[in-house]
Amino acid sequence: MENKENYKSGFISMAGKPNVGKSTLINSLVHQKIVITSDKPQTTRNSINVILTEEDAQMVFVDTPGIHKPLHKLGKYMVNIAIGALRGVDLILFVLDPTDGIRNSDRRVAKIVAESNIPTLLIINKRDKIKNMQIYNREITEIKESLPNLKGYLETSAVTGYNLAELKAMVKEQLPQGPQYYPEDVISDKPSRFIVSELIREKIFQLTREEIPHSTGVVVEDFKVRDNGMLYIRADIYIEKDSQKPIIIGKKGMMIKKIGQLARKDIEELFEKKAYVELFVKVRKNWRENENLIRNTMDFKQEGQ
Ligand SMILES: Nc1nc2c(ncn2[C@@H]2O[C@H](COP(=O)(O)OP(=O)(O)OP(=O)(O)O)[C@@H](O)[C@H]2O)c(=O)[nH]1
Ligand SMILES: [Mg+2]
Structure with a gap:
């Protein structure tokens, strides 16, 4: 400060x-x-x-x-x-x-x-x-x-x-007089992993309808910069029921492909690096009622809460 x-x-x-x-x-x-x-x-x-x-x-x-x-x-x-x-x-x-x-x-x-x-x-x-x-x-x-x-x-x-x-x-x-709380190049208090999971979730919200967006959660399991300078991201998309799987994956995998493509575009822009985004769909029955699974998607792990 x-x-x-x-x-x-x-x-x-x-x-x-x-x-x-x-x-x-x-x-x-x-x-x-x-x-x-x-x-x-x-x-x-x-x-x-x-x-x-x-x-x-x-x-x-x-x-x-x-x-x-x-x-x-x-x-x-x-x-x-x-x-x-x-x-x-x-x-x-x-x-x-x-x-x-x-x-x-x-x-x-x-x-x-x-x-x-x-x-x-x-x-x-x-x-x-x-x-x-x-x-x-x-x-x-x-x-x-x-x-x-x-x-x-x-x-x-x-x-x-x-x-x-x-x-x-x-x-x-x-605003009162006060100190500069964050260094001037810091734009958010959240770790990159969280921002990436949000960008993926945003695409699901923008591309899917009815109960699907609200039943999904995204957890970034891997976020690495590879030797060639590229970002490698692996994320799980939680859904609540087996019946939601074909919707999130789409015909011939078109939906999940689109989610990945649009998220990658935003991620590349934000981090100014080429990115590779790999997405997996996982059924976690009623995850919205499960404290641990909610915490995974909220990224509380890293905040130590
Ligand atoms: N026309 C118009 N649309 C707006 C304006 N501000 C926001 N929107 C649209 O309103 C919708 C909701 O915007 P958000 O910023 O996600 O709203 P929010 O209050 O953060 O919503 P929650 O996160 O669900 O609480 C989006 O489609 C925005 O593009 C505005 O000033 N004019
Ligand atoms: Mg909002």
Whole structure:
């Protein structure tokens, strides 16, 4: 940790129900794709620090799973992680997506945010999809009034970049003076193995439908740089039932091939190295209810938790 004069720093946790654009906002703010996103709810399963270092400040954005009513043990883990990530941070970005209304699921998150006692910015994301904001006035005012620590309000689009410079300025303004927590070349607190497993999982979320994405977990078993400078990655894809195997493998292996190809492209871009990705599908019956298997997919092993 380096101490600089007049330097600002802090931890900024995202809060919101699933699919509101928390992860997309982080990637857009740091101008790099670090955390995974998809059009399906419950994409993010763990908390991940994404670090943006500038001349005058270091912002540590904490991506979190969407807060929802969990249906299985994995869901409970996710929600506990999301709520836990609000403890002790300097600022919360509470994100709403008004595209299908502001609902009780948002009000439940508002209650948790209000109880955290942490300075909060209320973000109305996906502004590009809304023609008339007026119709949400009543709900937004009600949410604002429920937040005793509200420090600011902004409408954004993580996709078009609308108001993101303003958002960054508002975040900086709220941060206290502090040390540079991470060296300037560090962009995430997670090991490479975790990031790789996430990229593979993202492709499954993007390419498959119905219960398949949510029933899968990815564990990177091998991550090596070979003598020729190439990355070698071997990963297991967990599924819950035998009947899901033909779907994830696809006709003539086309689906698993596509997952591997798209993941490899992202991995090569991120690590700036050629990569070889080998994927295996494993049936782990009801793994989402099994503590040890959940932990494997969350990469808790390396964190010693
Ligand atoms: N049009 C539009 N789409 C957006 C915007 N922000 C995010 N999206 C889309 O919304 C979907 C969900 O985005 P994510 O960033 O994965 O949402 P999340 O809140 O992290 O979701 P969970 O991880 O499931 O909690 C993706 O398809 C994004 O491309 C936005 O500002 N405008
Ligand atoms: Mg997310």
